[in-house]
Amino acid sequence: MAVEKVAYGGWTNCYRVSNGVVEAIATADVGPRIIRFGFVGGENEFAEFPDQIGKVGGDEWRIYGGHRLWHAPEAKPRTYYPDNEPVEVQVHDDFTLELIQPTEKWTGVQKRIVLKMHPTEPQVTVTHILTNHNLWAIELAPWALSAMAKGGKAILPQPPFIPHEEKLLPARPIVQWHYTDMTDPRWTFGKRFIILRQDPNRPNPQKLGIANPDGWAAYSNGDRLFLKRYKHIDGATYPDFGCSTEVFTNADMLELETLGPLTTLQPGESVEHVEVWFLFRGVVLGETEDEMTAALEPILKQTAQLQG
Template sequence: MTLIMTNRVEDPRFGRSLRLDNERYTMIIPLDYGIRIMHFSLRGGENVLFHDAEGVVAQQGEAFRKMGSDGWLLRGGHRLWVSPEAYPRTYSPDDQPIDWSPTGQGVVLTSPVEQWSLIKKQIEIVFTEDQVVLTHRITNEGAYPIQVAPWSINVMAQGGTAIIPQTKRETGLLPNRAVVLWPYSRMNDDRVVWGENHITIRQSPDADRAFKLGTGNEPGWAAYLNNGTAFEISHEHQSDAEYPDGSCSFECYTNEHMLELETLGPLSMLGPGQTASHRECWRLTAALDKESFLASKQQ
């Protein structure tokens, strides 16, 4: 069992926060808004997550004012959303304090029920020797059934490159994979390399437009390489399940500010009081470049 140190701190970036440390990792979770994980690093290392300190990326408008809010802020970090995406439903401002409780190997984080969607969100975080396991839960607190999927979004710091594995399943004369593109995505975008075994997407602060793709990520992992560190996420792709957005269990979005690695659970019809869950695992390792990272995965 890995030893976890849990401390409440006043962080200069995130305010009143919870800091979790073990022998390998440091994680910082704001307590006055969220659920958000705003810092994740190797002990003594650099935060791999994006932090929108200036509040540049936001959604505002009359819909938010009717709810008594100034709007939704990207903030950055890691967040739990609910797919399919819809404005303003999925942009419910996560600007209220969250609850937390220790578990010995981590914590359970719970946010207030969202006023717009009547969904309660929870993330259970468990530290192991070499990775962190996040179990995301969404519960329908409304009076009617809803069809939704848990949606884990990791907003990564500028300047790195995402690696997305290609599905290699042999299907004979039938197709074995599909790539889903959003209306603003250009197939000839020079940030994207359509490799035989992997798709890579480079985050560029000089980009003049956004790009997003989705896949049925059967290998069940993706990574982001930046400043000599590889942030790897893994999830279970269920081949017999129905996923949102044209059967996507993984999506990647980038613009001039950041890049997002996103995993999704299957669509579920949740009756009142029912819960859907989705697990994602995180690992940080040293990686000088794509070749060294991929070589380490083959060991």
């Protein structure tokens, strides 16, 4: 069977979806969380937190690891609603799971994640759904966060480089947080890419956000490349001064994040945000931007066609 119930990491009620090439594991004991994604028999591309994985219940928010759904903009305590309760899992076909969270008591928002795996390729479509169950309208943005395993580097696209005499207007915002340090050696700001490296020996956090009309972000770890694509909507209002992609790192992980536009939801209304994940192996990026461009260009072209 492509979908099977399994135990994972101390959680007894998990669901594994696999096409024989890649696999994803979601837990029904907490969430909604996709706790594992990777090649069959290979490493988990997502981070796991051994002191938290397998835990259930309680009022404290736990990161657990894996992939999760939040609603932006970030604020405490609203954003950090503890997703420690069981979720409903619906198996729609051999390659599709739907994870349905009970409505959050603090916020009146219900989270759903629909995971649909390609039957033969290392490709997964992940639909994130937020529903307003309040009696009043609320404004929010869907926010999809993948906590990536240690030791890799995030790659974000830069706008096309155009000389000053050919283009006078700005290209896009790059947003900093108060703790962003652009002199940190984990950052590289190039003409074609922004790189953020995950370093287990550097505990101080770093974060940056961009408007990302290219609609992709990647994480390279070893010879494997995880790439997510989404639709950036030109002219829409995004959270955090216009960010549709954000990256965060500390000593434990690196988060590769995409966001949908800010949306006003009337009671009973929902909003969706879709990511398409791709996983490649044998990808050698090199160190220079020319080497990285040569390695990434065929992958970006292929995934753009597959995303549709």
